[in-house]
Amino acid sequence: MATDRSSFLVKQDVRLSHCSMSAESKEAPTNGDSNSFVEVYSAENNGQQFRKAVKVNLTPSAIPKRRQELLKWNGWGYEDSKFAVRKGVIWFTGNRYPIGELELPYFTQWTKDVFNVDLSKPITPQPPISKFPDPIINTDFMAEIRKCNLVISDDGMDRLFRAHGHTLHDIYILRVGMFARIPDLVIWPDSHDEVVKIVELATKYNVVIMPYGGGTSVTCANSCPEEEKRMIVSLDMSQMNRILWLDRDNLVACIEAGIIGQDLEKELKINGFTTGHEPDSHEFSSLGGWVATRASGMKKNVYGNIEDLLVHVRMVTPTGVLEKHTQGPRVSIGPDFNHVVLGSEGTLGVITEVVLKIRPLPACKKYGSIIFPDFESGVNCMREIAKKRCQPASIRLVDNEQFKFGQALKAEPSFFGHITDGFKRFYVTKMKGYNVHKMVVATLLFEGEQSTVENQEKMVYEIAHQFGGMPAGEVNGQRGYTLTFVIAYIRDLGFDFNIVAESFETSVPWDRTLSLCRNVKGRVAAECKARGILHYLMTCRVTQTYDAGSVVYFYFAFNYGDMPDPCHVYEEIEEAARNEILASGGSLSHHHGIGKVRKKWYRQQVSSQGVHLFRAIKHKLDPTNIFASGNLDSGELKAKL
Amino acid sequence: MSSNGSPSQIAEGTEQAEDRQKAANAAPQLQDVLRHTCPSPAGPRVLSTFRNILDRDSCDLVWVTKEWRPQQVTLHARTRTTAKIRQDVISSPKMQHTIEQQLSSQNEVPKEALWRELNDILIEMGHTQTMPVVRWFGYVLSKIMRKIYSGVFVNEESIARLRASIGNNPVIFMPSHRSYADFLLMSYVCFHYNIMLPVIAAGMDFVSMWGVGRLLRDSGAFFIRRSFGNDKLYWAAFSEYVQTLITAGENPIEFFVEGTRSRTAKSLCPKLGLLSVALEPYLTGQVSDIVVVPINISYDRTLEETLYSYELLGVPKPKESTSGLFKALNVLDEQYGRIHIDFTEPISVNKFFGDLRSPKLMRPLHLPHQITPDESTRIIWLANYVVRQQQKNAVISLFSLAAVVITHHVLTKPRNQLLNMHQLTRQVASLKSAAESFGALIDCRDNLEVSLQNALHIHKSLIVTSKDGQVQVKNVAAAQAPIDPAKMKGHSLQDKTLQVGVPMVMLQHYVNQTLHLFICPAIVSLSVQQSINQGSGMKDDVFARYLFLRTLLSHEFILHKAWETMDFEQSIQQLQKLGVLDESLHDSMKLSLGSNSHLHQILCQLLLPFLAGYSSACSTMLEVPAGKTVSLNEALKSTQARLEKLLLSAQLNHHYSLSLDLLTAAVNSLSSMGAVIKNKENGKVLYSPNSNRLRQVTQIVGDFLQLVAPICRKSQDEQARLFITQAKARL
Known part of the structure; x- marks a missing residue:
């Protein structure tokens, strides 16, 4: 189905791993030629369409597989960037940001005025966790997965890192305690086909899949349901970060869903384009996550929100791949099932590839x-x-x-x-x-x-x-x-x-x-x-x-x-x-999504019929609840309908 | 007992029964809410937390010129000029919609005319609060109050509580309304405690009084027409004006939930119109909460006491006029005792309503809000709760208790047996302890005897104590100029009826001040007695009778359905403690009378004027031939005539039954019980009997009346001899 792109892809480090991956196993270095365009015929979409250009980004993701090596394990962002106190004055470490290495005397005063803090008495969080819940292993599933030549890990820190987003609750727990339930295995799929295979196996062996993009959710959407007794696999999409092709005439690009915002913009910029989609989290959040939560970008007035940018999307579900077989700029074909994918928050399937509108960089x-x-x-x-x-x-x-x-x-x-x-x-x-x-x-x-x-x-x-x-x-x-x-x-x-x-x-x-x-x-x-x-x-x-x-x-x-x-x-x-x-007349969410923290209001926002409809879709696409993140719908059907 | 059905069945049409069921279902919920809203106060209320604000360190001049830095109602408040408020109303989406979309197209009136009319309405309505006027007015008021009152006592604990609960949300003050003085008092108190002065909803009647309208306007009153029926423009302007005051949150809004001054000193059934309008910004999510503060203002002696008596008997109310006001200034020669003001526990509407606002598809703000049945239920609750809070936080004067004793004496004792001071003191003492067990705070600062004498002294124009200690009622009506019968609002009563009637109604004014304490126990006592007489005494039989009386009197007293079980149980407990009911019985389902028959008698007697009046109203309506209708006024007149005959023939001896207020409540009550049918014809309200039902009700009321009819009957002439005449009566 997919083209043989492996020839011009950096070979991903593929190995089976029970223990943590060592430092040497990080991405292979780029060959420096990130600008190569290759004309190819694509077999995608039944091989009917001709692609003018296929671009592969050879730059590795800004985020490594072992995220904890670059990012804080119990806080926001890069390990080297944070607010710190030195001699009673707050400053910002590192030089990734404009205020890096600067002392902030007014801010120091402000924290005292507003919060009455005593900067001489910091609270220390717990040291990095070394004891993790025993993983629940579905041995049949594991046996099959091992045959598939996938990158996997059951290292505790890898699992813990994917057990949360950045909801207050998540970070608070990381500082003082431990989650009751974390994923049992992390898999880094490399392509749509690999995802299809993994979902097939999970369905066959009744294993739960939780897709993981940038991990920047603030609605507890990444949390594993505590009562889940089946094996939970976290599908870390970060390695599916290629721009599969870029179409300059029609101003669209087909992109793998795991790409994070800053990588996407960096790659497009080299070619003179932008998506213009810039949510505040775009350093770390992923394309798939944007689609799954109906994200909104700061510059939506010019470029539109994710639903305006999205032309085509593929979602792998336990019963097959949901996608449209057309790329018309606008169609009149019944209810738009793109909108079933948009905002599904990982409850129906995994988003693997997205065709997005792009724009030339502004003058x-x-x-x-x-x-x-x-x-x-x-x-x-x-x-x-x-x-x-x-x-x-x-x-x-x-x-x-x-x-x-x-x-x-x-x-x-x-x-x-x-x-x-x-x-x-x-x-x-x-x-x-x-x-x-x-x-x-x-x-x-x-x-x-x-x-x-x-x-x-x-x-x-x-x-x-x-x-x-x-x-x-x-x-x-x-x-x-x-x-x-x-x-x-x-x-x-x-x-x-x-x-x-x-x-x-x-x-x-x-x-x-x-x-x-x-x-x-x-x-x-x-x-x-x-x-x-x-x-x-x-x-x-x-x-x-x-x-x-x-x-x-x-x-x-x-x-x-x-x-x-x-x-x-x-x-x-x-x-x-x-x-x-x-x-006061406001909505439940504009762009953060529902996750778990806003589930209780879901019904009153979409009506009981809306909940029925969602459940019907869920039942058809995922009858055995493989995608059991438990987001959106609380699952309790109250008597008073 | 009537064989036609149980009292409780008669009491209610099916509709009411459903309502009651609904209210009963919701009642436990409300109790929860109330517990949440109103944590029970730290201890019983005491007089020592009341401070006389006239008794202050600084002289009046220094006081009125103090720097004005009031506590703000809301943080976001911006001070707006009168013109700006008017502008905000005019430019509001609601007014734009009403005029541009609705009125001008429906009625084919040019828009310009409507905008001009709106502007005129708003000028007529608008308040123009200005501090110099307030200060000057405050100065004059201080002088007047010092002259006629021996103190304005404010519960300072309640002020502290109030202060703590304002700052975030719009505030509505809802004082009880017994006197014109209420208008001025609230602002005076707020000024004293540096609380943002309220903007006060007042009736239009003041505007025509030269100078007074302007003065009130400048002190913060805005004026609403008494009736504006279907005038959509006026309605829109009025509601937008109130709502802009709420949402802007600059001043507390003050209005009287009873709608008008209560002439009877009893709380009036709450009016819902203005309250609903004021709550709309909350219901539509424009503000997150509204703080409602019920306030009780208790007067030892009401300025308008004589006026009210005449008014209740049907002597026309003089049109408010400035010269009338000056004539009334002779009140300045009299003493009116103390005023007690208590700001009750502030109510968070959001908590009271249990955050009723459901996130629904909200209508745009220019469309009028349709109050849902659920919202309506809660508004009715809230209104009733506010009035009850006002009642619960009253300070009862000893004179009110004395009035109960004196009235009881006048009605029941032979004419040659006068009441002496000693007896009075003893009876007041026992009544006081009964009232206190019902939760009353009695204004008794010294020992009872001295306090009682002081209280009687304040009312020396009505009650005199002779040197040998005999207590007598003065005939205040003796020298009244002849009244033009054509001006009588009710039946043209005979002079001799008025001579006894006016002082008796005046006395009842003070009896009424205590009735919120006694009404439920009185109804229960009477129900127990009747049930026992009928050979039952079982609790549910008593409850059925109690329900009938409660329903019958629901236009007379604040007896919200949601509280009927709670009130019943509480009353039984209290009565058992007081020995009116026997508490030694082992069977918890059976009730019987206890040893305190005197208190039982007093309690039952309190219902006499009401049952007598209602009974006559029933008889009057029964006489309306089938198919014929009468207006309210006709019904009142003929009932009064019937009652006067009864009074003259000594079949009845309580003149308060003549009260037009009471008889109006009777007709309304019969109407909501389905015993009379209310029809609207050409905008006129007419009543006709629902014969079967009315006969049943008449029978039951008659049975109850039999029980409370006085042991000793006196004719009106005999009764008059108990009075001493007064050379000059004042009106």
Whole structure:
């Protein structure tokens, strides 16, 4: 079925392994020629179609098989990058990010002001775990798998690494305890065909498969159901990271689902293209994961969300491969089963290959920012911009708390000079009458042709002016976006000082955006008060705009003092906040997905008929529940239908 | 007992029975909610936490000019000018939709005219709270209050509790409403405690009073027309105005859930309109919670006491006018005792409703919210709960207890047997301990005798104590100028009826202040007695009778269905403790009377004017020929006439039965019991009897009335001799 691509692929290190893989077994080095295009005939899709170009990326993935060698085993991101405390001042280690190796005196002060932390008293997490639950082994399955020449591992750390995502609960457990259930075996398939084989065997021997992409879920979607007694295989898709072909005329590319965002963009960039899909997790999250969770990218205004980008998708299920046999740009053929795959969260099968739209790299990329006297005028301005459909690639409005937080993350005083009363600060607060404790900022990213960007800029700033907004420079805008990737590292620092933190999101009609933000903040404040939580941060930003509504993203963090189970307290408060979101007209999720943490609301969002329909699909595609991640549907059919 | 069916069956049509079932099913749930919402207070309420705010360190001038930094209602609040609020209402999606889409196209009225009309409505409605006026007004009020009141006592514990629960969500103050003074008092108290001043919903009647309307407006009142029926524009403007106040959360909103001043001193059945409108932002998810604070304002002596008496008997209420107000200023020569104000435990609507808001496909905000049956049930609960909280947090004056004793004496003792101070004190003491066991906080600061004398002194215009210690009622109506019969709202009562009636109704005003404590025990006592007389005494038989009376009186007292079992059980326990019921019986399913027959008698007697009035209302309606209808007014008039005859012939001796308020409740009650049928013809409400059912009800009410009819009957003339006449009565 697939072309014989092995001849121009780097031979993957294939070996059977019971013990952990040694360092020498890492990827073979690249031959340096990552730009080679080869004209071939493809046998795919019944061999009917002619492919103009097949591109193979010869660069290995930025993420190794043994992820723990590059990434933290119990926290976010790269091992060498983190917030740390040196002589009472917080700084950021490593030089992968713009604030690397810089001391952050304002941020240090900010953590004291907001969270009342004592930086001299860090809490140490448990050392790397060495004792793991005994794996449940299905011997017949193992015997067959061994015959298949696959890369596998039953090393404890490999298994543990794939037992979680980055939900607060997951990381908290890694710091203080152990999961009740972790995968029993990790398999790194190398191709669609290998996946088909593995799923066949799993189905034959009743073994559970949990696909694993980037492992960045924040909904406990990667967690193994504790009550699962069958053998659980984690299917690590990271080695399926090739761009199988790239079609310059039609602007589409066929890509293996395991590729992570930064690799995908790196490869496309070499050829002058981009997908434009840039979720905040795109350093680590995978294409398959995006499809499986209906991901959304920061620049969706220009490029669209994953469902807009996706042209074709293959999903391997226990009863066969689900795919469309057409690549028409838009079709009128009954319900669109791409949408069965999109958002299926690993419950129906494994996504192996995706045909995505691509775009030429933009000629012009420009940042910008606007300050508003208060959140309400900012929201009204966003609404107007969305109404006129002149949104730049990205437009985000952060509230006052987040604005101040952003200012605090600066290494030295600049535009708003956190401490100094520089001229600009004087100008903004005194001359223009902005209140430092009310003002908010919108950050902008323009992409496109030079002239388009200029027009857009003009329109946006004009509208902003009507709502009391004032341009605040490119640098502030750029900082806003570059900091995005760093913010995820802060939670690990918080853990060291009695602070638990998490984010959650929703989408909401325009006329309810403002009241939703207020209500959720108010509800969280009340819940904190009821629990005696004095030091907390509850902040939001309007992070996307649509014709019919907006997306609101919340960060919530609190100093838990001496509470015995802060994670549970957090979950209770988030549940209250989610109820408030729903009651205020917001949705259950905009792009994080359902996973396990939001299952309880699934039915009321999709109706009982919706749940029936989902179950019918599940039953047909996966009758023996091989894909038993337990995401989306709680499986309890209540009597009151 | 009537053979036509058990009292409980008669009490209810099928519809009501279903309602009751629903309420009963939901009741345990509510109890849970209430436990959650309202943790029982640390201890019993005590007078020592009340502080007299007139008794302050700074002089009035310093006080009113203090720096104004009030505690904010919500963090997001922005102070808006009157014009800005008006602008916000006008530009709201709801108003835009109402005018652009609905009214102008349906009625073919030009939009411009509608927008102009809206603007006029909003100007007429809008409040214009301005601090200088508030301060100046506060100064004058301080002076007046110092003159007529011996203290304005505020429960400072409740203020602390209030402070702790505001800051996050919109706040609604719901004070009890007994007097015009309520309007001013709340703002006065808030000013004193640095709480953001409330914006107050007031009836339109004030606007026409020259100067007063403006003054109230500047102090934060906004004005709502008393009735605006189908005026969609007005309705939209009014609801949007209230809702913008809620969602913006700048000020607490204050309104009286009873709808109007209670002339009877009993709580009125709560009105749901304004409450529903105010809760809509919560139900539609625009705010995450609303804090409702029921407030009790207890007066030792009501400013309007005489006025109310006349009004209840049917003497027309003078139109509110400024000159009338000045005439009323002669109240300044009198003493009105103390005022007690208690902010009860703030209620989180979200918790009370059990987070009822279901995530559903929400309608856009410009469309009116359709209240679901479930929401409606909860709103009714909430409204009733608010009123009960007001009642529970009353401070009962000793005079109210004295009024019970005096009334009982007047009705039951021979005319030559006057009540002396000694007897009064003794009886008040025993009634006090009964009331306290029902949860009352009695205003008795010194020893009982001194406190009672002080309390009587406040009411010396109604009750006098002679040198030899005889206690008598003054005939306040003696020198009343002749009343033009044409102006009588009810039946044109004879002068001699009024002479006894006015003071008796005034006295009943203070009896009524205690009835929320006694009503359930009274109903239970009477039911037990009747059940025993009929040879039963079984608990479920008693409960059936109790249900009948409760249903009958549900327009008279706050007797929400959801609480009927709880109230019943509680009353039985209390009555057993007090010895009114025998608690020594081993059979827990059987009830019998105990040794405290005096208290039993007093309790049952409390129901007399109501049963007598209701009984006459029944008879009146029975006389309406089949197929004919009467208006409410006609029914009231002929019932009053019937009652007056009974009074004159000594078949009845309680003049409070003449109360139009009571008789209106009677007709409404008969209507909801299905004994009379309510029809609307050309916008007029007319009643006709449902003969079979009405006959049954009449029979049962009559049976109950028999039991409470006084042991000693006196004619009206005889009764009048118990009174001493007063040269000048004030109106």
